[in-house]
Amino acid sequence: MLKIDQLHAHYGLAHVLQGVSLTADAGEVIGLFGRNGVGKTTFFKTIAGWLRPTDGSVTLDGETLTGHLPDSMNRAGVAIVPEDRRIFPGLSVEENLALGLMGRKGGSSKSHLDTVYDRFPRLAERRKQAGNTLSGGEQQMLAMARVMVAEPRVVLIDEPSEGLAPMIVAEVFAIIREMRKAGTIVLLVEQNVHEAISLCDRFMVLERGQAILTGEGDDDDDRKRLLDVLAV
Numbered sequence: 001m002l003k004i005d006q007l008h009a010h011y012g013l014a015h016v017l018q019g020v021s022l023t024a025d026a027g028e029v030i031g032l033f034g035r036n037g038v039g040k041t042t043f044f045k046t047i048a049g050w051l052r053p054t055d056g057s058v059t060l061d062g063e064t065l066t067g068h069l070p071d072s073m074n075r076a077g078v079a080i081v082p083e084d085r086r087i088f089p090g091l092s093v094e095e096n097l098a099l100g101l102m103g104r105k106g107g108s109s110k111s112h113l114d115t116v117y118d119r120f121p122r123l124a125e126r127r128k129q130a131g132n133t134l135s136g137g138e139q140q141m142l143a144m145a146r147v148m149v150a151e152p153r154v155v156l157i158d159e160p161s162e163g164l165a166p167m168i169v170a171e172v173f174a175i176i177r178e179m180r181k182a183g184t185i186v187l188l189v190e191q192n193v194h195e196a197i198s199l200c201d202r203f204m205v206l207e208r209g210q211a212i213l214t215g216e217g218d219d220d221d222d223r224k225r226l227l228d229v230l231a232v
């Protein structure tokens, strides 16, 4: 279980994350919604170790991870697919995936790469191409595949559908469903609320660094409240 308890974070004097709590069990997808600038990305950065929390705690299956650096969070099984995707533009598809495999517990082998290529034939076709020659959709697939090969326990995915064609968005969402099926905890930030909510077991809405609404993805009343509060 992922347990985030009263997490706070600052940028200098700006108190951006003001005591956000959340729990998630294996195989749950939690949607994080809210307008621009309310602290969703900051929440992810703080969980992933890119930003040191000023208070609160992060534990995963009972292990305290609060304040760990990104490398250490990665080794503990917390992975992030950031909004800008962060693939290595000058490295080939295969080299990008090899870097993902390095984060894998219990070593890696060629068969793990083959498994990824079976799942993402398009990446197999482009395995020798540099990351920056891929389309936006292919880059998103690569970013997600790179995380999946490490078989993390928690994946934080920030706005994966941004700038992508509807067909690719459907594919991205299908991958998230697969992650859930594999027992991964997925925290998902999405502006595309109407579509994303159907993926989510539960959701939380942030406003000015605080949770103002939580609910269940398949509860009609909760969904209505969600759409009302976001005015979408």
Ligand SMILES: Nc1ncnc2c1ncn2[C@@H]1O[C@H](COP(=O)(O)OP(=O)(O)OP(=O)(O)O)[C@@H](O)[C@H]1O
Residues within 6 Å of the ligand: 011, 014, 016, 034, 035, 036, 037, 038, 039, 040, 041, 042, 043
């Ligand atoms: N590196 C930074 N230094 C100072 N302030 C920052 C920094 N990054 C973000 N902020 C501020 O912190 C607040 C929360 O930003 P954050 O990016 O977490 O919001 P968000 O909900 O993810 O929004 P968006 O959807 O626009 O990414 C905003 O007011 C933003 O301007």
